[in-house]
Amino acid sequence: xxxxxxxxxxxxxxxxxxxxxxxxxxxxxxxxxxxxxxxxxxxxxxxxxxxxxxxxxxxxxxxxxxxxxxxxxxxxxxxxxxxxxxxxxxxxxxxxxxxxxxxxxxxxxxxxxxxxxxxxxxxxxxxxxxxxxxxxxxxxxxxxxxxxxxxxxxxxxxxxxxxxxxxxxxxxx
Amino acid sequence: xxxxxxxxxxxxxxxxxxxxxxxxxxxxxxxxxxxxxxxxxxxxxxxxxxxxxxxxxxxxxxxxxxxxxxxxxxxxxxxxxxxxxxxxxxxxxxxxxxxxxxxxxxxxxxxxxxxxxxxxxxxxxxxxxxxxxxxxxxxxxxxxxxxxxxxxxxxxxxxxxxxxxxxxxxxxxxxxxxxxxxxxxxxxxxxxxxxxxxxxxxxxxxxxxxxxxxxxxxxxxxxxxxxxxxxxxxxxxxxxxxxxxxxxxxxxxxxxxxxxxxxxxxxxxxxxxxxxxxxxxxxxxxxxxxxxxxxxxxxxxxxxxxxxxxxxxxxxxxxxxxxxxxxxxxxxxxxxxxxxxxxxxxxxxxxxxxxxxxxxxxxxxxxxxxxxxxxxxxxxxxxxxxxxxxxxxxxxxxxxxxxxxxxxxxxxxxxxxxxxxxxxxxxxxxxxxxxxxxxxxxxxxxxxxxxxxxxxxxxxxxxxxxxxxxxxxxxxxxxxxxxxxxxxxxxxxxxxxxxxxxxxxxxxxxxxxxxxxxxxxxxxxxxxxxxxxxxxxxxxxxxxxxxxxxxxxxxxxxxxxxxxxxxxxxxxxxxxxxxxxxxxxxxx
Numbered sequence: 001x002x003x004x005x006x007x008x009x010x011x012x013x014x015x016x017x018x019x020x021x022x023x024x025x026x027x028x029x030x031x032x033x034x035x036x037x038x039x040x041x042x043x044x045x046x047x048x049x050x051x052x053x054x055x056x057x058x059x060x061x062x063x064x065x066x067x068x069x070x071x072x073x074x075x076x077x078x079x080x081x082x083x084x085x086x087x088x089x090x091x092x093x094x095x096x097x098x099x100x101x102x103x104x105x106x107x108x109x110x111x112x113x114x115x116x117x118x119x120x121x122x123x124x125x126x127x128x129x130x131x132x133x134x135x136x137x138x139x140x141x142x143x144x145x146x147x148x149x150x151x152x153x154x155x156x157x158x159x160x161x162x163x164x165x166x167x168x169x170x171x172x173x
Numbered sequence: 174x175x176x177x178x179x180x181x182x183x184x185x186x187x188x189x190x191x192x193x194x195x196x197x198x199x200x201x202x203x204x205x206x207x208x209x210x211x212x213x214x215x216x217x218x219x220x221x222x223x224x225x226x227x228x229x230x231x232x233x234x235x236x237x238x239x240x241x242x243x244x245x246x247x248x249x250x251x252x253x254x255x256x257x258x259x260x261x262x263x264x265x266x267x268x269x270x271x272x273x274x275x276x277x278x279x280x281x282x283x284x285x286x287x288x289x290x291x292x293x294x295x296x297x298x299x300x301x302x303x304x305x306x307x308x309x310x311x312x313x314x315x316x317x318x319x320x321x322x323x324x325x326x327x328x329x330x331x332x333x334x335x336x337x338x339x340x341x342x343x344x345x346x347x348x349x350x351x352x353x354x355x356x357x358x359x360x361x362x363x364x365x366x367x368x369x370x371x372x373x374x375x376x377x378x379x380x381x382x383x384x385x386x387x388x389x390x391x392x393x394x395x396x397x398x399x400x401x402x403x404x405x406x407x408x409x410x411x412x413x414x415x416x417x418x419x420x421x422x423x424x425x426x427x428x429x430x431x432x433x434x435x436x437x438x439x440x441x442x443x444x445x446x447x448x449x450x451x452x453x454x455x456x457x458x459x460x461x462x463x464x465x466x467x468x469x470x471x472x473x474x475x476x477x478x479x480x481x482x483x484x485x486x487x488x489x490x491x492x493x494x495x496x497x498x499x500x501x502x503x504x505x506x507x508x509x510x511x512x513x514x515x516x517x518x519x520x521x522x523x524x525x526x527x528x529x530x531x532x533x534x535x536x537x538x539x540x541x542x543x544x545x546x547x548x549x550x551x552x553x554x555x556x557x558x559x560x561x562x563x564x565x566x567x568x569x570x571x572x573x574x575x576x577x578x579x580x581x582x583x584x585x586x587x588x589x590x591x592x593x594x595x596x597x598x599x600x601x602x603x604x605x606x607x608x609x610x611x612x613x614x615x616x617x618x619x620x621x622x623x624x625x626x627x628x629x630x631x632x633x634x635x636x637x638x639x640x641x642x643x644x645x646x647x648x649x650x651x652x653x654x655x656x657x658x659x660x661x662x663x664x665x666x667x668x669x670x671x672x673x674x675x676x677x678x679x680x681x682x683x684x685x686x687x688x689x690x691x692x693x694x695x696x697x698x699x700x701x702x703x704x705x706x707x708x709x710x711x712x713x714x715x716x717x718x719x720x721x722x723x724x725x726x727x728x729x730x731x732x733x734x735x736x737x738x739x740x741x742x743x744x745x746x747x748x749x750x751x752x753x754x755x756x757x758x759x760x761x
Contacts, residue, residue, distance in 0.1 A: 003349045003365070003446040036377040040348075040369030052446075055349060055369050071376035075347030077446065 003053045010082030011093035012061030015115040018145035047159045073104040078162045081112040085123035109161035118144040335416030336464035348372030351451040354458040405430045407441035429457040505547040513567040527554045534563035536571045569615035582668045592616045595623035597669035630666040634747040641741045646700035660712035667715035675749045677718040681705045684725035686740040698724040705743045
């Protein structure tokens with residue numbers, strides 16, 4: 001079976017771990033995230049009739065106290081950028097993290113998701129900003145870890161893009 | 174070659190208008206350019222017909238595969254489904270051929286796996302067996318009971334010096350698991366997630382201490398487990414070890430990783446997440462699954478324990494033998510003390526030898542026989558008996574028996590101080606008994622009314638007679654019963670006189686009534702006597718009895734008196750005679 005390493009990136013408390021929890025049956029404690037900055041999960045998906053084992057590196061949220069370690073990104077076949085729709089700052093963090101990821105692992109497929117779609121009315125990230133992301137070539141999905149919306153689609157989309165890499169999946173900036 | 178014959182063709186005149194010059198020119202051109210013309214025709218045909226010829230493709234196919242394979246993975250991606258389908262079809266169609274093909278690879282692997290499993294099982298079994306009876310083993314048995322673990326596992330854990338329980342082969346850059354092996358007994362979590370976490374931990378440690386990429390986490394320890402990490406350029410080995418591994422194990426890890434890098438360098442460099450090629454590293458990783466157990470016993474200890482065991486066994490055996498002998502001795506002494514006519518005064522025993530001293534009435538039970546009956550070796554028993562005259566009441570009958578010497582037909586019993594004699598005895602013995610009985614110690618009276626003497630028996634025999642019907646010499650059934658009583662009396666008489674040197678002479682005298690002639694009556698009388706004799710001959714008597722037949726002398730006299738019914742009889746006359754004749758049943 002094909003294995004792929006993918007990283008969950010995003011600002012602090014944007015819902016990365018919640019998304020992963022919705023996707024996998026967890027084995028390890030969150031405690032590792034706060035100690036060494038990452039916890040690794042596993043999930044098997046089927047893409048184009050091929051089984052793929054996704055090794056999800058759920059990285060600690062990037063904030064002023066802790067930066068994402070480049071070394072955790074190395075070897076990734078793709079990554080997911082997670083933003084919190086209710087906090088615009090998380091979009092800026094995602095932009096910075098994307099730059100870091102591109103610098104570290106190169107032009108590998110990635111997918112972005114704006115979390116907390118269940119409280120869309122409270123969003124600070126505007127449609128205009130979202131459109132700008134799409135113009136940069138970012139695939140932008142919407143989801144709610146709380147309701148489980150868009151979670152399966154998020155990972156399957158990334159797995160599909162990793163299986164069929166295309167120029168659109170990389171940042172053109 | 175500027176003169177292309179085809180180029181001049183459009184300028185050529187029609188054939189029907191050919192001149193002699195043109196024909197010459199054509200002929201010349203044919204002669205000069207025929208080979209080139211042929212080649213040009215072939216080239217034109219190939220250009221016009223662009224289809225690929227298999228023969229031509231076959232010439233360049235291997236090189237084409239090699240060139241494209243170096244360029245990218247497209248060739249592999251395209252061929253993979255066809256190869257898989259072809260392989261599946263081949264397996265379905267001819268599994269035997271596939272088995273033959275992979276057997277050389279599979280057999281050693283299967284053999285190795287079975288050998289490992291058997292070795293592990295035997296090791297566990299031997300370990301358990303060795304420890305099962307020792308003090309340490311008992312302690313571990315309690316632990317097994319307390320923890321709920323199998324005893325063999327507890328033994329293994331305590332005697333384990335080290336055991337490599339799991340080996341991970343992990344891609345260095347991605348942290349993805351390439352291959353993983355484990356011992357049967359190890360508890361395995363999700364090896365893929367563990368691979369990722371191990372890689373993350375390494376990165377964390379390296380980043381935290383500012384180490385370079387070449388500097389890696391060498392090992393870490395958790396409880397009984399140590400995780401050894403052996404780094405390679407593209408992959409690293411992580412061995413999970415229980416116990417304290419020796420330094421030489423690190424060399425084995427290093428050698429295994431080196432071999433894997435050497436044999437799978439292409440797969441490692443081009444690793445894209447497909448770990449299938451690394452199944453071939455199974456043997457390398459299994460070579461790292463090493464274990465070493467401490468010997469259960471120091472050298473020579475087992476012999477000492479064996480000796481101790483033998484001594485203990487011998488001691489127990491000897492103790493048991495001694496216990497049994499002592500029990501027998503105690504039982505013998507008890508019986509001796511209870512036996513009438515035996516007084517035990519001294520008893521000693523030491524180291525398997527026994528000593529008893531006392532008084533013994535010679536008419537009492539023989540003590541040496543009691544020693545044998547008790548199951549003791551007579552040679553180990555020293556008995557000193559002094560004779561004495563016992564007055565035990567139980568010995569009065571014995572004493573009377575000894576003094577009076579009764580014949581076998583007499584039974585002596587005691588009723589208080591009265592000696593009672595029953596049975597058959599000679600008149601002489603009865604007289605002697607009456608004289609001596611009162612002199613036997615313990616006897617004040619005697620009673621002999623139950624004794625029957627030969628005189629009594631003879632009197633009873635002589636009173637018997639056998640009656641016949643008129644003119645018949647056949648003994649009727651009712652008379653046979655009377656003869657049975659006579660026979661029993663004769664046997665008693667025989668026994669009672671056998672020891673006195675006398676013989677019993679029984680005469681059977683037949684008689685007849687007055688009816689018929691004298692000669693007929695005499696013959697009838699004789700026949701009646703013979704008939705009785707024949708019946709008595711069927712009885713078994715002792716050797717002291719002789720039976721004869723005859724004719725009653727008073728037949729005619731009784732006939733004259735009219736006692737006809739009383740004359741149809743056979744009478745019996747028993748007498749005792751001195752022993753001057755042999756044993757025989759005679760007929761006159």
